[in-house]
Amino acid sequence: MKTLCAHSKLSLSKRAHEQGSQHAGTYFDGLADRRVAPAQSDIQAMDVFSESLPLAPSDPSEVVTMLHEHGSPATVASAGARFFGLVVGGSLPACVGVRALTAAWDQLATTQLTSPIAAQLERTTSQWLLDLFELPKDSSVGFVTGTTMGNFVSLAAARHQLLHRQGWNVEQQGLSGAPTLRVVASQEVHFTVEKVVSMLGLGTDLIEYVPVDSNGAMQAEKLPKLDDRTIVLTQAGNVNSGAIDPIGEIVERAKQAGAWVHVDGAFGLWAAASESKKHLISGFEQADSWVTDGHKWLNTPYDCGIAMCRHPEAIHQSMATAAPYFEVGEFMDAKDMMPELSRASRGIDVWAALKSLGRSGVQGLIDQCCEHAVLMAKGLEDLGFDVLNDVMLNQVVATYAADESMVSRIVELVVDSGEAWFGVTHWQGKQAFRISFSSWVTTDADVLRTLKAIQNAKESLNL
Numbered sequence: 001m002k003t004l005c006a007h008s009k010l011s012l013s014k015r016a017h018e019q020g021s022q023h024a025g026t027y028f029d030g031l032a033d034r035r036v037a038p039a040q041s042d043i044q045a046m047d048v049f050s051e052s053l054p055l056a057p058s059d060p061s062e063v064v065t066m067l068h069e070h071g072s073p074a075t076v077a078s079a080g081a082r083f084f085g086l087v088v089g090g091s092l093p094a095c096v097g098v099r100a101l102t103a104a105w106d107q108l109a110t111t112q113l114t115s116p117i118a119a120q121l122e123r124t125t126s127q128w129l130l131d132l133f134e135l136p137k138d139s140s141v142g143f144v145t146g147t148t149m150g151n152f153v154s155l156a157a158a159r160h161q162l163l164h165r166q167g168w169n170v171e172q173q174g175l176s177g178a179p180t181l182r183v184v185a186s187q188e189v190h191f192t193v194e195k196v197v198s199m200l201g202l203g204t205d206l207i208e209y210v211p212v213d214s215n216g217a218m219q220a221e222k223l224p225k226l227d228d229r230t231i232v233l234t235q236a237g238n239v240n241s242g243a244i245d246p247i248g249e250i251v252e253r254a255k256q257a258g259a260w261v262h263v264d265g266a267f268g269l270w271a272a273a274s275e276s277k278k279h280l281i282s283g284f285e286q287a288d289s290w291v292t293d294g295h296k297w298l299n300t301p302y303d304c305g306i307a308m309c310r311h312p313e314a315i316h317q318s319m320a321t322a323a324p325y326f327e328v329g330e331f332m333d334a335k336d337m338m339p340e341l342s343r344a345s346r347g348i349d350v351w352a353a354l355k356s357l358g359r360s361g362v363q364g365l366i367d368q369c370c371e372h373a374v375l376m377a378k379g380l381e382d383l384g385f386d387v388l389n390d391v392m393l394n395q396v397v398a399t400y401a402a403d404e405s406m407v408s409r410i411v412e413l414v415v416d417s418g419e420a421w422f423g424v425t426h427w428q429g430k431q432a433f434r435i436s437f438s439s440w441v442t443t444d445a446d447v448l449r450t451l452k453a454i455q456n457a458k459e460s461l462n463l
């Protein structure tokens with residue numbers, strides 16, 4: 001390598017990239033029909049990776065080929081059509097293609113200077129997102145690793161703003177001796193939000209929990225008295241039922257009191273992109289901050305979350321690397337609006353998704369997933385299962401009421417069969433399983449094939 005010229009060195013990259021593309025092609029060709037969970041034998045075959053650190057270099061293309069030969073079979077086919085876990089979807093075609101190109105670019109999306117194209121596409125995509133969700137045009141948009149970090153950024157801004165109003169600069173003075181902030185969340189708040197509350201020193205013991213209705217949405221009338229030191233954490237998309245909190249009603253109460261309302265919309269925020277679903281989330285645009293994932297319902301690759309905030313200056317004050325200085329309407333470098341300094345341009349992935357889908361394509365994706373959920377729920381009922389949630393979005397929670405203890409056995413058999421992948425959950429005191437529809441790849445036929453696998457599992461247990 002030492003004696004090669006730059007031309008020759010880069011031809012190694014080109015060859016390795018071509019090798020990767022060729023294997024990716026083979027992988028895609030097999031994806032629709034392969035097992036979703038890998039077979040035990042494929043997991044055992046990963047033994048080749050349990051070697052000690054190589055002493056000498058290997059041919060880069062051979063490294064890629066080794067990964068394909070022994071690694072590809074040990075993947076979970078979450079990029080395929082019958083993975084229904086964790087509310088994530090496969091990557092859209094344009095995203096897959098763009099990733100191949102951006103692998104060659106290797107851009108540092110830190111500032112306009114380190115990558116003009118990344119900065120440009122993140123600017124464009126930010127406006128598109130605000131447009132799509134009908135949020136204030138001068139809101140800030142940050143492309144982070146996921147909703148967990150998006151919640152972190154948003155709540156850091158909330159912490160800044162509420163304490164600033166109390167005459168306290170939390171970034172400089174810290175939390176000890178600071179006025180206490182209150183955090184109000186529903187009993188069904190996602191566990192990663194509690195993690196963020198702990199990371200920000202707000203204290204999980206201090207969370208004031210609000211009861212939920214039978215579908216897992218916060219009961220607005222049960223909110224405690226709010227004040228201007230309170231952060232209210234609402235949720236769009238309960239990870240089990242898909243329920244969306246009555247955000248409009250919550251915002252109304254919170255605004256009067258001067259509280260900050262945050263929307264964790266990891267997947268549920270996308271309801272706003274569908275004409276037939278947007279009524280479920282009405283009023284959310286009045287909140288102070290919103291977070292959603294790219295890598296869940298928008299089907300971008302990992303890891304990609306989007307943090308949006310009505311108060312860009314509060315984001316800047318809590319995230320700026322140099323002395324914070326902000327003028328409304330100014331374009332801030334990414335490094336001053338989010339935690340990371342060196343980072344990939346996740347905005348390019350979101351750009352590729354939105355550019356290839358367009359407004360109608362996004363709506364089509366959301367609506368199709370919701371229709372699959374209805375089809376699945378109906379099929380499960382025909383098979384003698386009880387659907388426990390109100391299927392108004394992309395989630396189905398079901399149990400086998402005749403013998404709840406059989407639920408985990410049924411799920412295990414389906415996953416072992418390789419036909420589909422979903423998990424067990426607890427829902428309102430019941431042992432249940434959850435099937436999430438978030439992938440552009442899934443078709444009606446895949447829903448029916450999954451139902452067949454569930455039926456086979458049930459029959460093999462003589463149920």
Ligand SMILES: *Cc1c(COP(=O)(O)O)cnc(C)c1O
Pocket residue numbers: 087145146147148149190192193235236237238239264265266267293305
């Ligand atoms: C998935 C999810 C999260 C966490 O998002 P990540 O992208 O995995 O960090 C938070 N809240 C809700 C409601 C979720 O569904």
